[in-house]
Amino acid sequence: MSDPRTGTTRVKRGLADMLKGGVIMDVVTPEQARIAEDAGAVAVMALERVPADIRRDGGVARMSDPDMIDSIVAEVSIPVMAKARIGHFVEAQVLQALGVDYIDESEVLTPADEAHHIDKWQFDVPFVCGATNLGEALRRLTEGAAMIRSKGEAGTGNVVEATRHMRSIAGEIRRLTTMDEAELFAAAKEHRAPYDLLAEIAETGRLPVVLFTAGGIATPADAAMMMQLGADGVFVGSGIFKSGNPEQRARAIVEATTSFDDPSVIAKVSRGLGEAMVGINIDTLPEDQRYASRGW
Amino acid sequence: MTPAGSVRWSARDWVPGERLVGREAETDLPADAPVVGVLALQGDVLEHLRALRRCGARAVRVRSLADLDGLDGLVLPGGESTTIGKLLVLAGLLDPLRARIADGLPTFGTCAGMILLSRELDQETPQPVLGVLGVRTRRNAFGRQVDSFDTALAIAGVEGGPMDVSFIRAPWVEDVLDDDVEVLADVDGRPVVVRQGNVLATAFHPEVTGDDRLHQAFVDSLR
Numbered sequence: 058m059s060d061p062r063t064g065t066t067r068v069k070r071g072l073a074d075m076l077k078g079g080v081i082m083d084v085v086t087p088e089q090a091r092i093a094e095d096a097g098a099v100a101v102m103a104l105e106r107v108p109a110d111i112r113r114d115g116g117v118a119r120m121s122d123p124d125m126i127d128s129i130v131a132e133v134s135i136p137v138m139a140k141a142r143i144g145h146f147v148e149a150q151v152l153q154a155l156g157v158d159y160i161d162e163s164e165v166l167t168p169a170d171e172a173h174h175i176d177k178w179q180f181d182v183p184f185v186c187g188a189t190n191l192g193e194a195l196r197r198l199t200e201g202a203a204m205i206r207s208k209g210e211a212g213t214g215n216v217v218e219a220t221r222h223m224r225s226i227a228g229e230i231r232r233l234t235t236m237d238e239a240e241l242f243a244a245a246k247e248h249r250a251p252y253d254l255l256a257e258i259a260e261t262g263r264l265p266v267v268l269f270t271a272g273g274i275a276t277p278a279d280a281a282m283m284m285q286l287g288a289d290g291v292f293v294g295s296g297i298f299k300s301g302n303p304e305q306r307a308r309a310i311v312e313a314t315t316s317f318d319d320p321s322v323i324a325k326v327s328r329g330l331g332e333a334m335v336g337i338n339i340d341t342l343p344e345d346q347r348y349a350s351r352g353w
Numbered sequence: 354m355t356p357a358g359s360v361r362w363s364a365r366d367w368v369p370g371e372r373l374v375g376r377e378a379e380t381d382l383p384a385d386a387p388v389v390g391v392l393a394l395q396g397d398v399l400e401h402l403r404a405l406r407r408c409g410a411r412a413v414r415v416r417s418l419a420d421l422d423g424l425d426g427l428v429l430p431g432g433e434s435t436t437i438g439k440l441l442v443l444a445g446l447l448d449p450l451r452a453r454i455a456d457g458l459p460t461f462g463t464c465a466g467m468i469l470l471s472r473e474l475d476q477e478t479p480q481p482v483l484g485v486l487g488v489r490t491r492r493n494a495f496g497r498q499v500d501s502f503d504t505a506l507a508i509a510g511v512e513g514g515p516m517d518v519s520f521i522r523a524p525w526v527e528d529v530l531d532d533d534v535e536v537l538a539d540v541d542g543r544p545v546v547v548r549q550g551n552v553l554a555t556a557f558h559p560e561v562t563g564d565d566r567l568h569q570a571f572v573d574s575l576r
Binding site: 059063068072077098099183227286287315317318 | 368370399400431433439443499503505506515
């Protein structure tokens with residue numbers, strides 16, 4: 058064997074490839090992490106409060122307590138992700154030192170920098186970042202993100218924003234594939250992203266990284282719809298542990314994500330799930346409480 | 354508005370990621386091209402489908418019992434072995450797959466696929482496995498994601514120099530349990546490519562690197 062090379066773009070993007078077709082679940086305790094792994098989650102997102110509680114409590118939301126992250130890392134054998142605030146590169150350094158497998162530079166936490174995202178090329182640990190449209194996804198890739206998730210509107214239990222963002226990203230990619238050279242140059246300006254990256258996507262018809270969806274997924278049908286819209290996999294935040302029967306709902310969302318194009322399976326797993334999280338209509342959210350508008 | 358050279362998405366028989374890019378058209382495949390199924394419950398299914406198609410196989414998705422009919426070979430992809438194992442049980446596929454592989458179906462597993470093929474796992478927590486490969490495997494043996502690595506690895510029987518490979522939260526074989534298990538490559542004495550009869554397993558991911566030599570050898574062996 059030649060000298061091993063760690064922290065390469067290929068191993069960073071590669072871990073996300075291995076998560077495809079899977080569900081990543083927000084957990085706040087080792088007990089919830091155990092439930093998530095037992096239900097078939099491909100990874101867990103360790104955080105102090107799920108987005109619905111961050112909304113309720115208000116205040117500044119930050120990186121989780123290292124003790125809490127350690128306890129979750131010790132509990133499960135699947136990858137553990139954790140969130141850093143947008144632009145907070147020291148929180149990211151701490152999370153890398155703790156050995157988390159993926160960092161989510163997340164709009165769900167309160168942004169720490171209003172002009173700069175984290176320079177993600179400086180890290181060996183890979184990053185996932187949110188995006189509401191193709192331009193935002195491309196700018197995150199340029200900064201070194203190894204995985205993209207559509208933002209949706211976290212903590213609402215309302216899938217409408219996730220739908221908007223998935224359709225926007227997928228539609229803009231399809232448009233790129235029909236453009237000629239001159240149009241691609243114009244598109245690069247419009248998306249504020251490097252021409253080479255756009256040209257690559259125009260050629261392949263997809264992002265060079267895995268695209269998950271997030272923000273408002275609460276039911277098995279929500280997850281399957283996102284998969285049919287072109288997502289590679291699903292993040293579920295408040296939707297599981299804010300529901301009436303987390304174990305069963307977690308399993309149901311995992312099964313629906315796998316069998317996303319088989320309505321008979323989705324119907325079967327949707328039976329008798331009990332209460333879904335209550336949910337919020339996006340129209341009633343004040344502008345400053347819309348997380349999707351954080352980041353740029 | 355699917356890209357040139359692809360066929361239009363239809364509601365059935367596709368895998369995550371294909372919705373955006375469309376399916377590559379299977380042109381120029383001879384009628385007797387081997388049919389290889391890729392277990393499509395979770396993981397990097399699309400990468401394996403593409404590698405197999407580049408190597409001249411008719412690559413199909415396997416998600417239910419009916420999908421096992423008519424296969425000449427089977428691939429178990431990378432992914433999360435705990436997740437895939439649970440989904441194998443839910444889909445009622447664990448025992449039928451075990452029987453088909455024990456019956457001689459040529460099978461190639463990468464990373465999570467190696468774990469699922471193993472007879473024993475070096476851990477206390479039980480998880481469903483197929484148990485058709487006489488090894489005890491240790492999950493996440495090389496460490497966490499920050500320890501994941503690319504390297505060039507010489508593999509017995511693979512011509513043309515070392516392969517370009519990625520180890521991602523990879524397992525290794527802790528113990529070989531049967532005499533007829535061949536170790537084709539190791540890292541510091543830990544077996545990472547093993548073969549026993551009709552079953553081949555790698556701890557790394559040849560499907561993400563574009564180095565198709567193992568896929569090509571597997572497809573050629575089915576002709």
